[in-house]
Amino acid sequence: MPEITVRGLTKRYGKVIAVDDATLTIKDKEYVTILGPSGCGKTTLIRMMAGIIEPTEGKVFIDGKDMKGVPIEERDLGYVFQNIALFPNMNVGENVSYSPRVKGKSPEEQGTTSHKYLELVKLLDKMGMFPGELCGGEQQKVSLARALATGSKLLLLDEPLSALDARVRVDLRYDLRRLVKALGITTVHVTHDQEEAMSVSDRIVLMRAGAIVEMGTPEQLYTKPENIFTMNFIGETNLIEGWVRERSVGLCKIELRDGSELEVHSCPYDTGTAVVVSVRPEFVYPFTSGLRSKIVSTTYMGTYWRMTAESASEDEIDFDVPVSDGHLYKIGQEVYLMINNKATVVFPRPHEGIAEAVKLE
Amino acid sequence: MDRLAEAPKSTFLEKISTRHFRSGWKAFIIIFFLLFVILPTVWVLSYIFTDWSSIETVMGDPDLMSTIYDAILASFEIAAIVTVIDIIVGLPMAWILVRKEFRGKRYLDTLIDMPLAVPTAALGFSCAIFWAATSSNVNAPGFAPGFVDSAFLLIVLLHVVFSYPYMVRSLAAILEQIDVTYETAGRALGATKLTAARTITLPLFRAGLVTGIILCMARSLSETGGTMIALATMANSGNFETGPTLIGAWKSNPDLIPQLAFVSILLIVISLILLIILKIAVMKIKLPAGKVWPKYERILSRGWAPFLKDSTSSAFLFIFVLIPSFFIFTYVVVLPYQSAEWGLFWDSLFYSFIIAGVVTVLDIIMGVPMALYVARGHGSKIIQSLDVLVNVPLIVPTAALGFSLGMFWGDVPGIGSFDFILIVMAHVAFTYPLVVRNVAGAVEEIDPSYEETARTLGAKPLQAFRRVLYPMIKTSILAGAIMAFTRSLGETGATLAVVANANTAPVYIVDLINTEQFYTAGLACIVLIIVSYVFMVLLRYITKRRVA
Numbered sequence: 001m002p003e004i005t006v007r008g009l010t011k012r013y014g015k016v017i018a019v020d021d022a023t024l025t026i027k028d029k030e031y032v033t034i035l036g037p038s039g040c041g042k043t044t045l046i047r048m049m050a051g052i053i054e055p056t057e058g059k060v061f062i063d064g065k066d067m068k069g070v071p072i073e074e075r076d077l078g079y080v081f082q083n084i085a086l087f088p089n090m091n092v093g094e095n096v097s098y099s100p101r102v103k104g105k106s107p108e109e110q111g112t113t114s115h116k117y118l119e120l121v122k123l124l125d126k127m128g129m130f131p132g133e134l135c136g137g138e139q140q141k142v143s144l145a146r147a148l149a150t151g152s153k154l155l156l157l158d159e160p161l162s163a164l165d166a167r168v169r170v171d172l173r174y175d176l177r178r179l180v181k182a183l184g185i186t187t188v189h190v191t192h193d194q195e196e197a198m199s200v201s202d203r204i205v206l207m208r209a210g211a212i213v214e215m216g217t218p219e220q221l222y223t224k225p226e227n228i229f230t231m232n233f234i235g236e237t238n239l240i241e242g243w244v245r246e247r248s249v250g251l252c253k254i255e256l257r258d259g260s261e262l263e264v265h266s267c268p269y270d271t272g273t274a275v276v277v278s279v280r281p282e283f284v285y286p287f288t289s290g291l292r293s294k295i296v297s298t299t300y301m302g303t304y305w306r307m308t309a310e311s312a313s314e315d316e317i318d319f320d321v322p323v324s325d326g327h328l329y330k331i332g333q334e335v336y337l338m339i340n341n342k343a344t345v346v347f348p349r350p351h352e353g354i355a356e357a358v359k360l361e
Numbered sequence: 362m363d364r365l366a367e368a369p370k371s372t373f374l375e376k377i378s379t380r381h382f383r384s385g386w387k388a389f390i391i392i393f394f395l396l397f398v399i400l401p402t403v404w405v406l407s408y409i410f411t412d413w414s415s416i417e418t419v420m421g422d423p424d425l426m427s428t429i430y431d432a433i434l435a436s437f438e439i440a441a442i443v444t445v446i447d448i449i450v451g452l453p454m455a456w457i458l459v460r461k462e463f464r465g466k467r468y469l470d471t472l473i474d475m476p477l478a479v480p481t482a483a484l485g486f487s488c489a490i491f492w493a494a495t496s497s498n499v500n501a502p503g504f505a506p507g508f509v510d511s512a513f514l515l516i517v518l519l520h521v522v523f524s525y526p527y528m529v530r531s532l533a534a535i536l537e538q539i540d541v542t543y544e545t546a547g548r549a550l551g552a553t554k555l556t557a558a559r560t561i562t563l564p565l566f567r568a569g570l571v572t573g574i575i576l577c578m579a580r581s582l583s584e585t586g587g588t589m590i591a592l593a594t595m596a597n598s599g600n601f602e603t604g605p606t607l608i609g610a611w612k613s614n615p616d617l618i619p620q621l622a623f624v625s626i627l628l629i630v631i632s633l634i635l636l637i638i639l640k641i642a643v644m645k646i647k648l649p650a651g652k653v654w655p656k657y658e659r660i661l662s663r664g665w666a667p668f669l670k671d672s673t674s675s676a677f678l679f680i681f682v683l684i685p686s687f688f689i690f691t692y693v694v695v696l697p698y699q700s701a702e703w704g705l706f707w708d709s710l711f712y713s714f715i716i717a718g719v720v721t722v723l724d725i726i727m728g729v730p731m732a733l734y735v736a737r738g739h740g741s742k743i744i745q746s747l748d749v750l751v752n753v754p755l756i757v758p759t760a761a762l763g764f765s766l767g768m769f770w771g772d773v774p775g776i777g778s779f780d781f782i783l784i785v786m787a788h789v790a791f792t793y794p795l796v797v798r799n800v801a802g803a804v805e806e807i808d809p810s811y812e813e814t815a816r817t818l819g820a821k822p823l824q825a826f827r828r829v830l831y832p833m834i835k836t837s838i839l840a841g842a843i844m845a846f847t848r849s850l851g852e853t854g855a856t857l858a859v860v861a862n863a864n865t866a867p868v869y870i871v872d873l874i875n876t877e878q879f880y881t882a883g884l885a886c887i888v889l890i891i892v893s894y895v896f897m898v899l900l901r902y903i904t905k906r907r908v909a
Binding site for chain 1: 540542543545546547548549550551552553554556557560561564565653654655656662663
């Protein structure tokens with residue numbers, strides 16, 4: 001039962017710190033995604049777990065065993081590469097049976113293994129084809145089958161879906177989760193796609209600029225994140241600046257920049273504290289009263305209209321209206337916005353400024 | 362580029378971008394190749410039809426036939442042994458150069474090319490005084506191993522020295538193009554380093570291996586100057602001859618034309634057959650990559666085994682390649698100073714440089730477009746056969762090639778009397794494929810979509826080449842140019858075979874050795890080495906700067 005732990009893992013390239021003191025544990029049979037913007041060090045982290053890169057400092061443990069000096073081939077894991085990396089000189093069957101082959105298994109066993117895992121990804125009929133003859137989605141499925149054919153119970157996926165078409169990507173991610181869950185495999189999945197992370201993971205580890213920002217279940221990170229960066233990176237949100245004016249049980253009053261008032265659900269900060277109120281667009285509604293705002297842009301999104309408004313307090317607020325009501329709004333029109341105060345999260349205002357705090361790097 | 366030239370250039374560019382001009386240019390390149398490279402190279406074969414009776418006379422002489430048979434057999438045996446040695450020691454070295462990161466890698470990288478800077482004439486002398494038992498009037502330093510008294514072994518040792526860089530370079534060039542991820546993926550699937558390299562990277566490697574084998578075998582089969590000098594320097598070479606040395610020895614005697622033709626024809630025909638067999642064999646035969654021995658390969662992948670492998674291949678580089686190459690420096694230092702006649706040598710050196718320069722420029726102008734056609738025209742049967750033809754002058758021993766060229770151009774009125782043109786033509790014939798092979802190899806690895814993108818952005822074909830493709834293949838062009846230049850500079854066999862009393866530097870050195878002026882020869886070799894080395898460094902520096 002594989003469990004993987006990294007402790008104080010750091011990778012420096014000269015002065016550049018790619019991964020800074022990362023510590024986390026992925027439990028047996030857990031599906032964890034490491035999420036973060038490009039260049040945040042997530043790939044470096046997973047490569048250190050696999051042994052492709054040697055850490056500068058810190059340790060990797062698999063099942064409690066220190067992996068220092070253990071080469072990649074002896075870590076007993078499956079690894080799927082972003083660029084797929086199917087061996088071009090071998091056909092699909094040979095690719096999948098490569099692992100049993102190099103472990104000295106008999107030809108019969110190699111055959112049954114590749115048969116079994118190709119069947120699992122429903123590509124048995126492509127057995128004799130060469131990687132170049134398959135489309136991207138099929139290639140990555142073969143690559144997954146190849147990694148699973150190691151028989152390892154630990155699977156590391158390095159941006160496995162990034163190179164694929166949008167539609168294939170979505171289909172494949174459900175296949176992925178179903179498969180590894182059915183096989184009871186511990187999975188670490190690196191991605192920059194927050195939607196992908198939300199839909200496949202048991203737990204998300206969010207990284208930024210080499211450091212782990214926050215971890216938790218997708219629901220925790222979406223609804224009650226501890227960090228304003230998380231709030232902004234996962235899903236969409238409106239960030240409204242203000243000060244705590246009045247605190248009472250279960251309800252707080254926030255004063256905005258134009259002196260208007262916003263009621264939010266609980267706020268742990270003292271009166272007078274500068275704060276940022278976060279509320280996702282789906283919890284903002286146009287009404288007869290509320291924050292006085294002006295429509296700045298309207299965008300047709302297919303199933304709804306996305307409206308962007310600027311409030312009198314000079315905060316930009318996005319909200320959605322049903323397709324049928326889209327014609328009711330014009331640019332420049334005045335609207336009043338109500339906020340579902342149960343869906344608000346309040347953060348202390350970051351001293352470096354909001355823009356800096358939610359910046360991707 | 363000059364800004365002032367921008368305006369008129371655009372119209373010039375349009376002119377040369379028209380369909381007509383481009384097909385005309387393509388035809389010109391191909392005709393040049395066929396008429397000036399291929400035809401003269403194999404012209405000697407026409408001798409079979411024009412003067413069969415004299416060849417019959419040669420074949421009727423059993424003594425002569427056994428001399429020829431022995432020499433040619435020796436040539437091919439040496440070539441085969443040398444190539445096998447080069448593969449065995451060159452592969453780990455290529456691996457070190459491409460896949461390993463360590464301090465001082467840059468220096469190792471330059472060291473590999475060093476023997477290329479040494480003209481084979483100098484190499485032959487240097488190797489002989491290092492390895493071979495020499496007579497006392499050579500005055501070889503007492504600390505040289507000097508124990509080799511088999512001519513065959515000495516020539517193998519010599520040929521390894523100058524073919525080794527070709528093998529390492531061709532292998533490294535291909536290895537660099539193979540994505541490391543494949544090996545990493547293999548290792549993630551449980552393969553040891555050795556297994557992954559053997560089952561994944563090596564099979565992807567075939568093309569590079571063919572190039573390396575062809576270059577090495579051809580180099581060994583062709584070499585004349587160095588071989589002649591080494592044999593002349595060693596104490597007792599018996600009557601040992603190789604095919605090319607026979608040609609070199611007989612060339613000065615006008616009565617021996619039929620014998621020369623016969624040896625040349627044999628060398629050419631056998632080499633061509635070998636080339637074809639090799640091409641087919643490497644592409645068709647499956648490497649024995651199927652079986653895996655996890656236990657043993659694991660032992661060989663870790664700890665002392667890789668260390669032993671790396672240190673042996675580095676040791677080999679020093680003991681068998683670098684020290685013999687440069688041993689000549691100690692020779693001159695140890696001996697007391699003797700005065701020598703230098704005027705003739707400077708003249709010959711200057712002459713050699715002019716020839717090598719002209720040859721290299723011609724090679725690049727005519728060879729790079731050819732490389733593009735060869736690399737990009739896989740669909741066409743004509744181009745495919747051109748691809749095979751390009752290798753012909755490479756595999757044809759240069760002495761035979763020189764003889765053939767001499768015959769061809771000698772028949773053309775007006776040309777036969779210009780030594781300079783004859784020598785340039787001969788040198789173009791055997792250096793041209795070096796440029797084409799190097800560049801074509803690089804172009805084949807580059808995704809055509811880069812040029813296509815440039816074309817969609819409005820670039821004319823020439824612009825797409827210059828701005829997009831050229832920067833990517835520049836190092837290969839440079840590599841080809843350096844090979845062509847140094848090959849031309851050091852070539853003896855072909856020069857002697859076209860013009861018996863040519864005044865190039867290597868020929869001059871061969872003459873010095875034959876007249877036992879060893880000290881002067883040694884000094885001349887050193888000057889030749891230094892001048893070629895400086896030139897190589899300069900060339901590298903200039904091309905590097907132009908990018909920035």
